[in-house]
Amino acid sequence: MSLLAETDALFFGPDGLDRERIERQVAESLRDADDGELFLEQRRSEAFGWDDGRLKSASYDSAKGFGLRAVAGEAAGYAHAGELSEPAIARAAETVRAVTRGHSGSHALPPANTNRHLYGDADPLSAVPFERKVALLAEIDAYARARDPRVRQVSVSLAGSWQAVRILRADGEQRADIRPLVRLNVSVVMEQDGRFESGSHGGGGRFLYDQLLDPGHWQAAVAEAIRQGEVNLGSVDAPAGEMQVVLGPGWPGILLHEAIGHGLEGDFNRKGTSAFAGLMGQRVAAPGVTVVDDGTIGERRGSLTIDDEGTPTQRTTLIEDGILVGYLQDRQNARLMGMKPTGNGRRQSYAHLPMPRMTNTIMLAGDRDPQEMIAAVDRGIYAVSFGGGQVDITSGKFTFSCTEAYRIEGGKIGPAVKGATLIGNGPDVLTKVRMIGNDFKLDPGVGTCGKQGQGVPVGVGQPSLLIDGLTVGGTGA
Numbered sequence: 240m241s242l243l244a245e246t247d248a249l250f251f252g253p254d255g256l257d258r259e260r261i262e263r264q265v266a267e268s269l270r271d272a273d274d275g276e277l278f279l280e281q282r283r284s285e286a287f288g289w290d291d292g293r294l295k296s297a298s299y300d301s302a303k304g305f306g307l308r309a310v311a312g313e314a315a316g317y318a319h320a321g322e323l324s325e326p327a328i329a330r331a332a333e334t335v336r337a338v339t340r341g342h343s344g345s346h347a348l349p350p351a352n353t354n355r356h357l358y359g360d361a362d363p364l365s366a367v368p369f370e371r372k373v374a375l376l377a378e379i380d381a382y383a384r385a386r387d388p389r390v391r392q393v394s395v396s397l398a399g400s401w402q403a404v405r406i407l408r409a410d411g412e413q414r415a416d417i418r419p420l421v422r423l424n425v426s427v428v429m430e431q432d433g434r435f436e437s438g439s440h441g442g443g444g445r446f447l448y449d450q451l452l453d454p455g456h457w458q459a460a461v462a463e464a465i466r467q468g469e470v471n472l473g474s475v476d477a478p479a480g481e482m483q484v485v486l487g488p489g490w491p492g493i494l495l496h497e498a499i500g501h502g503l504e505g506d507f508n509r510k511g512t513s514a515f516a517g518l519m520g521q522r523v524a525a526p527g528v529t530v531v532d533d534g535t536i537g538e539r540r541g542s543l544t545i546d547d548e549g550t551p552t553q554r555t556t557l558i559e560d561g562i563l564v565g566y567l568q569d570r571q572n573a574r575l576m577g578m579k580p581t582g583n584g585r586r587q588s589y590a591h592l593p594m595p596r597m598t599n600t601i602m603l604a605g606d607r608d609p610q611e612m613i614a615a616v617d618r619g620i621y622a623v624s625f626g627g628g629q630v631d632i633t634s635g636k637f638t639f640s641c642t643e644a645y646r647i648e649g650g651k652i653g654p655a656v657k658g659a660t661l662i663g664n665g666p667d668v669l670t671k672v673r674m675i676g677n678d679f680k681l682d683p684g685v686g687t688c689g690k691q692g693q694g695v696p697v698g699v700g701q702p703s704l705l706i707d708g709l710t711v712g713g714t715g716a
Contacts, residue, residue, distance in 0.1 A: 242415040245360065245404045253594050254465035256323060262407060264325070265307075268332035269409035270341040274310040274347040274570055276548060277407040280589040284400035287363050290375035292391070297373075299364075309335040310571050311342040319590045320361075322689065347574055357537050357544050357552075358445035358449075360417035362401040372397055375452060383427055383461045387473075390465065391435070392428035397421075399448060406549040414549030420444075420540065420696060421449040422685065425460045426630035429468040431480070436474070436657075438467030439642075442683035444538045446505030451588045452703035465642055467624070470655045478646065478658035479485040483619035484661065484709045485647065486703035489680035490624055492699030495571040496600045496688070497630045498637040498665030499530065503557045503565075504583075504595040507632055514635035514666045515563060523563045524669035527605055530558040532567055533584055534598030540684040541698035548593050552582035558669070567595045587693040595687060599698035605675025612674050612705040614650040618675030620659060620711050621645040621652055638712075660712035668702045668706060 251258040261277070269275045281303045288296035306319040307327060316338030318331035380393045380516025399421040407413045422443030440463035443451065450456055486494065487652055507513035515523060524530075537540050544550045550569050557565045568576070569584030572595055585596035613621065621644060628639035639661045644652035683702035688697040 241548055242417060243413060245417060245593060246403055246415040249281055249389060249403050250323065250405050256325060260325060261328065262411065262711060264328060264332060265404050265407050266409045268307065268336055268353045270308050271342055271344045272309040272311055272409065273344040274574065275308045275335070275409065277308045277328070278308070278547065278586070279405040279407070280304060280402065280590055282402045282588070283362065284365055284398070284399040287376060287396065289393070290379060292380060304361070306589040306591070307331040308592065309334050309338050310516065311339045311344060312360050313575060314338050315571065315592060317443045317592050318418040321391065323387065323713050330616070333679070335655070336650055346410060347544055347570060349408055350414065350545070350548065352582065353545065353551040354416070354696040355544060355551065357514050357535060357542050359447070361419065361447060363421050363447045364401055364420045367452065367524065367616065370542065371452070372448070376455070379425060379461060381456055382458060383425070383465065386461060387429065387465050389429040389431050390427050391430045393487040394426040396424045397451070404547065408549070414545050416544050418445060418543070419447065421446065421448055421451055423460065424685065425456060425457070425464045427464045429469050429472060431472045434472060436468055436471035437584060438469070438471060439683045440464045440467065440683070442686040444540050445542060446538050471657060474655040474657040477644065477656035477711065479711060479713040481708055481710050483616045484548070484706045484711070485616060485619065485621045486701070486706065487621065487623040488676065488678045488703050489700060490699065491622060492682060492701035492712055493625050494628070494639055494661070495530065495602055495701055496686070496697065496699045497628055498663070498668060499634050500532070500597045500600045501630060501690070502635060502665060503567055504597070505566045505568040505576060505578070506565050506595050509572050509576050512669055514632050514633065517590045518563050519564055523559050523666055524561040525672040526560050526561045528558055528561050528669055528672050529556065529603040530585065530600070530690060531556050532597055532600045536599055536698070539599050539698045540686060540696045541597070542570070543582070543598060546584045546593070547585035547586045548580070550580045550582040550584060552598060555581045555583070567597060569593050585695050586662065591693050594691065596690060598694055599681070599700065601681070601700035602681035604677050604702040606677050607661070607674040607677055609676045609703040611674065612648060612703060613652060615705060616647040618650060620656070621647050622659070622661065630665070636663070637665055637666070638662050662710040662712055668709065671707045671709070672704055673714040674705035
């Protein structure tokens, strides 16, 4: 059964909307617009939290609603409601028509169609009984405590969601998608000689709970969380100053996402507020640096069969061998900039306008051995994992805290450090990449990106990188 047929049963029929009347209503309300759509959504989600040896929280949410958007030049009229009814859509149509009064729109071409499916359409919430999910959390807790006697506290979270969307356009074109998403996270607090430190690990993607329930998966997550806790128990204060930094593969790509990726989104560049604005075709990174955004990787957390405007996602090259060659685009910004949409029009839910957002943002591998990078550093930091960070899109300045990092002394990895913060400028960092590793890796599937109050799941990835001259904030010598 096609996704259109599946979502027919969810949104239309005797107990739903009358499809023919809704189609006429959409065509009439967007008649004078340049672009726009009716976005229908149904979503179910659940979350479990385990702490202090017991189930601390269990939540379930079911939501449905619509968002109607009319685009006229740089303006967009948007109305939404948490119900799926013809009277509510009619009231929304009256609201969005205000933006098209006096405007004679030239309708944008519809997005291309696709038969590609990057993930299944089954509902992860109903596939596993409630009791089995709770039993998993208890099993993880017992396993972690038995694995290492220094474990004093275990926290486990399990979450899943199922989202169905239907997009109706004024030209009669329609697109649909059904999106599963699951995630498991394990955190431990460990104690040794009166010192307490923590470690954590998680993962997930657009699949069912089966992979997370597999003992091989969750036991590996526990082992990694304990390993991080053990590393932190032996850590010393991080040094401070400007020094060389080696970034590990995989999750450290979050620095690439925040410090560089947001600056390559079309809206910031159209408005001239990005540090990359006006630099198309110019060198913005060291030779060998190639950055792409790829929403087509099967079952990845940041992947989508279609974006939230109905455009099929794609692999978009942003920086090629150090040269800026592309931006991430939704339909409105692409139209205004004379470019093509790239399948990056995303929204948190029916209550939000779409905007250019990343999917899976990655730097491609080079040909250098990671050990060669370590050996090339006399004094520096090896950053393996990051926590929170802040970025100024206009200037490109960022700060990121390391959750796992080590000193590099005389070309060898030294003790683990705590309290290390990386400080720099995104565009400047790209020019200081000295070596690119051959060990490309994707993150485990834990990323959520925030922009203008909206959060969407994303992915990152990169090989190991040697960067010259980053500022490290720390309290050690």
